[in-house]
Amino acid sequence: MKKIGFVGLGIMGKPMAKNLLKAGYEVTVYDIRPEPIAELVAAGAKAAKSPGDAAAGAEVVITMLPNSPHVKEAILGKGGVIEGVKPGTIVVDMSSIAPSASQEISARLEPKGVPMLDAPVSGGEPKAVDATLAIMVGGPEETFKEVKDILSVMGASVTHVGAIGSGNVTKLANQIIVALNIAAVSEALVLATKAGVSPERVFEAIKGGLAGSTVMNAKVPMILAGNFKPGFRIELHIKDLMNAMDTAHELGVPIPLSAQVLEMMQALKTDGKASNDHSGLVQFYEGLARIQVRR
Amino acid sequence: MKKIGFVGLGIMGKPMAKNLLKAGYEVTVYDIRPEPIAELVAAGAKAAKSPGDAAAGAEVVITMLPNSPHVKEAILGKGGVIEGVKPGTIVVDMSSIAPSASQEISARLEPKGVPMLDAPVSGGEPKAVDATLAIMVGGPEETFKEVKDILSVMGASVTHVGAIGSGNVTKLANQIIVALNIAAVSEALVLATKAGVSPERVFEAIKGGLAGSTVMNAKVPMILAGNFKPGFRIELHIKDLMNAMDTAHELGVPIPLSAQVLEMMQALKTDGKASNDHSGLVQFYEGLARIQVRR
Numbered sequence: 001m002k003k004i005g006f007v008g009l010g011i012m013g014k015p016m017a018k019n020l021l022k023a024g025y026e027v028t029v030y031d032i033r034p035e036p037i038a039e040l041v042a043a044g045a046k047a048a049k050s051p052g053d054a055a056a057g058a059e060v061v062i063t064m065l066p067n068s069p070h071v072k073e074a075i076l077g078k079g080g081v082i083e084g085v086k087p088g089t090i091v092v093d094m095s096s097i098a099p100s101a102s103q104e105i106s107a108r109l110e111p112k113g114v115p116m117l118d119a120p121v122s123g124g125e126p127k128a129v130d131a132t133l134a135i136m137v138g139g140p141e142e143t144f145k146e147v148k149d150i151l152s153v154m155g156a157s158v159t160h161v162g163a164i165g166s167g168n169v170t171k172l173a174n175q176i177i178v179a180l181n182i183a184a185v186s187e188a189l190v191l192a193t194k195a196g197v198s199p200e201r202v203f204e205a206i207k208g209g210l211a212g213s214t215v216m217n218a219k220v221p222m223i224l225a226g227n228f229k230p231g232f233r234i235e236l237h238i239k240d241l242m243n244a245m246d247t248a249h250e251l252g253v254p255i256p257l258s259a260q261v262l263e264m265m266q267a268l269k270t271d272g273k274a275s276n277d278h279s280g281l282v283q284f285y286e287g288l289a290r291i292q293v294r295r
Numbered sequence: 296m297k298k299i300g301f302v303g304l305g306i307m308g309k310p311m312a313k314n315l316l317k318a319g320y321e322v323t324v325y326d327i328r329p330e331p332i333a334e335l336v337a338a339g340a341k342a343a344k345s346p347g348d349a350a351a352g353a354e355v356v357i358t359m360l361p362n363s364p365h366v367k368e369a370i371l372g373k374g375g376v377i378e379g380v381k382p383g384t385i386v387v388d389m390s391s392i393a394p395s396a397s398q399e400i401s402a403r404l405e406p407k408g409v410p411m412l413d414a415p416v417s418g419g420e421p422k423a424v425d426a427t428l429a430i431m432v433g434g435p436e437e438t439f440k441e442v443k444d445i446l447s448v449m450g451a452s453v454t455h456v457g458a459i460g461s462g463n464v465t466k467l468a469n470q471i472i473v474a475l476n477i478a479a480v481s482e483a484l485v486l487a488t489k490a491g492v493s494p495e496r497v498f499e500a501i502k503g504g505l506a507g508s509t510v511m512n513a514k515v516p517m518i519l520a521g522n523f524k525p526g527f528r529i530e531l532h533i534k535d536l537m538n539a540m541d542t543a544h545e546l547g548v549p550i551p552l553s554a555q556v557l558e559m560m561q562a563l564k565t566d567g568k569a570s571n572d573h574s575g576l577v578q579f580y581e582g583l584a585r586i587q588v589r590r
Contacts (some may be wrong), residue, residue, distance in 0.1 A: 047527070097492060122504050136500050138492075159500040162492045169490040170497050172507070173483035177506040180479030180552070187475065187550050191539070194546045195394060197433075197457045197466040202465050205431050205454040210416050211472040213508030230481035251489045253584040255482045257552055289548040 001025055005058035007074050007081065008095070009036035012121070013064035014096070015129040018043055023153040030054040049076065051261045055084030055091075060147055063093045066102035067239055074106050083238035087113030090260055094135070095292035097122040098243040099165035099172070100250060102138065106164045116168040117144040119151060122174055124166065124232050136174075138166030172247060174261045175240040179261045179278070186282035189223065189293045199293045200224055219279035224295040231277035238265045238274075296320055297445065300353035302346045302369050302376065303390070304331035307416070310424040311449045313338055313387070319446040325349040335466035346370065350379030355442055358388045362534055363396035370400050382408030385442055389430070391415040391508035394460035394467070395545060397433065401459045410438040414446060415458055415466040419527050427451040431469075433461030467542060470535040474556045474573070476510035484518065484588045494588045495519055514574035519590040521581045526572035533569075535558045 001024060006017045009031040020027050021044045029040045030048040037047050048054035051074045055061045056234055061081050065071050070091055075081040081091060091114055093102060102118035109116050117139035129135045134157035144160045151158045162169045188211075191200045203220050206212070222228065241262040249256045264284040271287075273280055286292050296319060301312045306327040315322050316339045324335045325343040332342050343349035346369045350356045356376050360366050363556070366388055370376040376386060388397060388403055388411065397413035404411050410432035422428045428450035432439055441457045446453045456465045457514045483506075498515050517523065536557040543550045559579040566577055566582075581587050 014365055019525070071297065080394045121499075132499070134504050156408075157500075157503065159496070161500050165490070166492045166496075169487050169492045170500050173487045173497050174501045174506045176483040176486070176506065177479040177501070177511070181476055181481065181506070181508060183470040183552055184475030184479070187552055188471040191471070191543055191548045192464050192468045194548045195460070197355075197461045199457045201454070201461075203470050205429070205452075205456050206317060206417075206469045206472070207451065207464050209429050209438075209469065210509050210513065211469045211476070213510070214505050215508070216472075218505065247490065251486065251584075253485060253486045253489045253558060253586075254580075256555060257482055259479055260551060260555070284548075289546075290331045 004028070004150065005048065005054035005061040006030070007061065008064040009040060010026040010064065011125050012128045013218060014039070016064060017045065019154050020088040021045055024143060025150070025244070028054045028058060031169050040280060045276045050079035051081045052079045052083035055089065056121070058089060060090045060092060060150060061085065063091070063095060063139070065095045065283040067095070068097040071095050071097050072101060072105060076108055079137070082109065083111065085114045086111070089114050090143055091116040092119050093146055094116070094119045094121055096240060097168055097170050098246055099168040101164045102168055106139070115140055116164060117143055117147065120167050120171040121155065122171065128154070136161055136167040138162055138168065139164045145218070154251065167241070169247070172240065172244045175237065176244055176255065176258050178215060179237055179241060180257055181213050182219055182279055184262050185216055185220060185223070186285045188283065189220070190285040190289050190291065193293045194289050196293050200295055221238050222277065222279045223282050223293050226292070226294055228276035228280035230275065231279070233275050234268055234278050234280060235274040236267050237278045238262065238269060241265065296350060297354040299323070299445065300343065300349035300356040301325070302349050302356065303310055303359040304335060305359065305361070306420050307423045309335070310420070311359060312340065314426045314449050315445070316340055320445070322534055323349045323353060343423065345374035346376045347374045347378035350376040350384065353384060354480070355385045355387060355445060356380065356392060360390045361432070363392040363448050363538070366390050367396060367400060367577055370452070377404065377407065380404070380407060384409050385438055386411040387414050387442055388412070389414045389416055391466050391535060392463055393541055394463040395542065397460045397463055410435055411436055411459060412442065413462040414460050417469055417520070419465065423449070428456070431456055431462040431465040433457055433463065434459045464542070467535065467539045470532065471539055471550065471553050473510060474532055474536060475552055476508050477566045477576050478514060478516070478556050478559070479512055480511055481580045484515070485577065485580040485584050485586065488502065488588045489584050489586050495590055517572065517574045518577050518588050521587070523571035523575035526574070528570050529560050529563055529573050529575060530569040532573045533557065533564065538561065
């Protein structure tokens with residue numbers, strides 16, 4: 001079994017690294033905070049003093065960090081992964097970042113004989129714990145094959161979607177659709193509620209038809225209950241939509257509806273709601289219409 | 296079994312009236328065109344000379360027409376249903392119209408002792424033929440109970456959602472969500488395609504997760520095939536979104552994303568694409584980004 005270096009032990013990274021330990025892998029971990037390192041060491045991991053230290057001796061280095069700048073710093077910065085790797089080490093960044101950042105980092109690793117995959121996940125903390133994440137992977141097919149077993153330890157589905165950056169493009173497509181589907185349900189239910197129709201009856205009447213969606217089934221019960229406990233926080237969806245905007249601008253693809261939902265989420269952030277579940281987007285509409293969608 | 300008057304034998308009304316005949320109801324039909332009347336008479340219906348004539352002697356009068364003005368004219372105009380009804384006749388308008396129009400018409404019928412339901416459908420021509428429409432009904436509960444058997448002849452699901460107008464509010468909520476879910480898929484897939492990622496692989500990677508929807512499963516294969524044969528025509532979705540806008544303005548509920556999708560559909564209409572399936576919304580984005588989403 002391959003030796004693994006794991007950098008980033010946050011809400012997602014910690015349970016993912018634990019699942020690798022449970023599967024029997026030798027894992028060397030690093031985080032900027034000492035607490036999660038200690039927790040992982042208690043679970044059988046070795047502690048590293050830097051990302052580069054976690055990479056030294058590892059055959060596969062996994063990074064799981066908040067956004068593009070953190071990944072660039074951890075891989076390319078002082079004491080970074082790039083200082084510990086040797087030719088043949090595989091770097092798998094599982095963070096959700098800008099596709100262009102994945103490509104930049106890969107271009108810096110390639111001359112060192114270090115192939116890279118971008119492998120962002122969807123599913124959130126519960127699926128990280130249960131090892132049922134959906135993992136979308138970009139990068140060379142042969143590199144993908146070498147680490148597929150390792151990724152399968154953390155996810156229920158592991159899909160190779162294309163060249164480096166493609167994993168994050170797929171993740172952005174996913175996040176655009178989820179954001180707009182939440183907005184769709186919000187716009188419709190606030191209108192129906194203000195028209196005096198029970199939003200619950202509307203939900204029951206339409207969920208089996210063409211308007212049905214996983215977002216509708218997962219989020220409308222939360223909206224009807226006024227329960228915006230995350231789940232997936234608005235501030236994280238803002239990050240993803242910012243990366244989608246940057247990518248769209250680089251490519252010359254207008255994404256006007258995503259831009260508008262991003263602004264709605266920004267307005268909620270200003271209103272102190274950044275830590276609510278993204279289904280709390282309905283509160284933007286509720287505020288405008290002076291009504292609440294409730295059971 | 297109740298005697299039925301049926302007004303409006305278009306793409307939807309014709310198969311719906313035929314299903315009532317097949318179920319053994321006595322049906323008297325009217326349309327502004329003689330051809331569908333002759334076709335229904337051949338199938339066992341009686342011919343009427345006007346909407347009022349179709350209503351005379353009927354216990355239940357069903358109207359199935361394109362939009363609010365047509366329904367107002369057929370029910371309240373010269374030779375209209377209102378001239379043929381007697382106290383106790385039930386009027387069921389199954390057209391998709393503005394909720395306020397349903398309320399206005401009902402208010403005119405009520406003093407005559409004629410209760411009314413608004414009962415728009417979703418599912419399109421195939422489900423009208425198969426009698427598997429989803430029917431959303433607004434109006435008095437006791438009136439709903441009296442005609443539920445008749446509606447069940449035409450639909451797979453018949454849901455009472457509230458007072459008069461509620462059926463059309465629910466239909467508008469449905470159409471808002473469908474329009475925005477199509478836009479969501481379009482915005483995401485055009486971005487992914489321009490980024491060089493196979494839209495088919497993106498679809499496969501994300502359809503099982505939170506981004507999944509009935510729209511995605513039904514429409515993405517059409518988009519990947521470049522097949523925009525309706526289905527549900529863009530010009531009809533424009534009508535529904537116009538009614539949604541009018542309703543939203545009356546109620547004071549901003550629906551900014553619906554407004555934007557309406558404009559996208561209007562742009563496609565200007566471009567000669569009004570008769571395409573509404574999944575052809577992707578062509579708006581394809582035009583902006585100078586790329587096509589294809590398998």
